[in-house]
């Protein structure tokens with residue numbers, strides 16, 4: 001069966017066996033069983049072991065979503081170890097470079113590890129601080145700076161002082177490359193440049209040094225106490241599904257709500273309660289929809305991303321960050337809604353050019369967006 005441009009390239013780099021079931025409620029157990037069956041049908045028998053629960057069920061949910069919307073005969077799954085892709089309907093195997101131009105779904109490992117080019121929209125979305133749709137809805141000052149950049153832009157320490165001077169005694173510094181590091185500093189008027197630099201080094205460690213000399217490597221933000229963080233999956237400018245940023249939730253917890261109505265007050269804090277509030281979710285999703293619409297007008301070349309939103313200390317919505325859709329954690333969202341929307345728009349992605357010499361290794365890992 002020839003590769004067709006309407007097919008899907010599916011990347012499941014973390015492939016592993018299933019962890020022991022987590023007994024929550026009848027629906028979650030049934031969903032876990034279904035995910036294991038889908039895995040078994042298309043990949044391999046599931047041996048229940050001690051693998052990471054979220055990782056297995058997220059990968060299985062991606063597989064399920066791909067075959068649901070595209071049907072197995074239109075899904076080519078990457079086999080990075082052999083640089084091939086396998087058709088999930090027919091079992092046909094082709095060299096991976098015959099399918100990497102297709103629309104893509106699933107977690108993306110580095111080109112370095114696989115030789116597969118990056119979909120250009122992903123790094124473009126990582127530079128979300130360049131979007132006015134973000135800066136106008138960030139609910140806090142956000143400055144782009146560089147460390148030790150000899151006048152080639154705003155210096156990191158000056159940026160920290162500027163944000164503090166705007167009335168923020170706590171300043172958040174994040175490296176603009178995804179997953180490189182984030183830290184929070186307490187800034188007081190009597191701090192010297194050396195004090196600020198020491199605090200940055202303590203918080204960011206090697207990441208600070210590695211980004212030295214690079215203009216635009218840091219995002220300096222005022223600290224805002226954020227609650228009810230919520231992830232909205234946006235495809236072609238429209239929210240299609242979403243879920244609260246609850247670390248323990250995966251699509252095995254999905255309850256057939258397009259936008260899961262559960263959120264945690266303080267993300268990642270095990271003592272923080274989980275609240276179920278449909279009205280608040282409607283408000284957060286409406287806010288994300290407005291941001292997404294503005295973003296699509298600003299960047300018609302983009303439009304697909306996850307937008308994390310939250311409430312500020314006054315209970316007003318703000319944008320936490322944008323992430324590329326491929327490596328973003330799923331929580332209790334409905335990944336099928338994402339693949340159905342992807343299937344409806346048959347535009348092939350732009351790819352980053354490959355360096356002439358690309359080394360790759362089989363076992364692939366990539367940072368995980370949670």
Ligand SMILES: Nc1ncnc2c1ncn2[C@@H]1O[C@H](COP(=O)(O)OP(=O)(O)OP(=O)(O)O)[C@@H](O)[C@H]1O
Nearest residue numbers: 172179182221222223224225226267320321369370
């Ligand atoms: N300006 C800020 N003020 C207060 N808290 C913040 C701020 N920016 C981010 N945070 C908190 O830090 C978390 C991580 O920030 P962000 O999502 O921007 O970085 P990240 O690199 O994607 O990290 P993660 O993978 O943990 O999401 C947010 O989910 C939010 O809880």
Ligand SMILES: [Mg+2]
Nearest residue numbers: 308321369370
């Ligand atoms: Mg994040």
